[in-house]
Amino acid sequence: MTERRPYRRESEESRREALILAALELVAEGGLEAATVRSIADRAGVTPGLIRHYFSGKEDLTRAAYRHMMEQMTADNVAVLETAPDCPLARLTAFVTASLTPPVMQPLRLAIWAGFLQLVRSDAAMRAVHEQTYLGYRDILENLIAALPRPASDAARCRSDAIACNAVIDGLWMEGSALPDNFASGELVAIGLHAIGAILGVTLAGAPPAPAAPPPTGAGPNGESA
Incomplete structure (x- = not known):
């Protein structure tokens, strides 16, 4: 009851x-x-x-509830930009970090998201809500990427990079929300920053150093040719 x-x-x-x-x-x-x-x-x-x-009915309330949760997650994520340094790299770092830490990343929100997701395929209005909230988040990410000090990149490149970076964030968000005790503190943030930095060709503060390349085939223990 x-x-x-x-x-x-x-x-x-x-x-x-x-x-x-x-x-x-x-x-x-x-x-x-x-x-x-x-x-x-x-x-x-x-x-x-x-x-x-x-x-108008339960379906209307269901869509409003899904929109509310998705927009609130984006708002929680964007809130960190209000106090982030005035530096494109620092702002992107803060945004990615917030995406992969509470309150954005938490089991409760994953449970709600998964509960609603089944309607995205069957309900056109719910799919429209999903599309609008997804694009709203991705547009923010794309703007942060466009501001980076990188060699000139056109709008199509920034869009493609935003899609790729968003996919990294989504995957880590789901893993961390579903199994929060399986990762060390800050582990997913470090992985996310490293992966996104690699996609964009920049170094984001807090990202772990890139792993050393393996020695060529046939090389000795110190890298010299056998």
């Missing part, structure tokens, strides 16, 4: 947000199946009929 929040007279916006947060909590706990209209209303401390006042 879900815990019912006490009724409080609140603003329209805060009641709408309470429904969204209730839906997110339930998806995290039991997947989309757990987020019924009744359970969402109970968790938010309102009557089921009130949901219709703010949303």
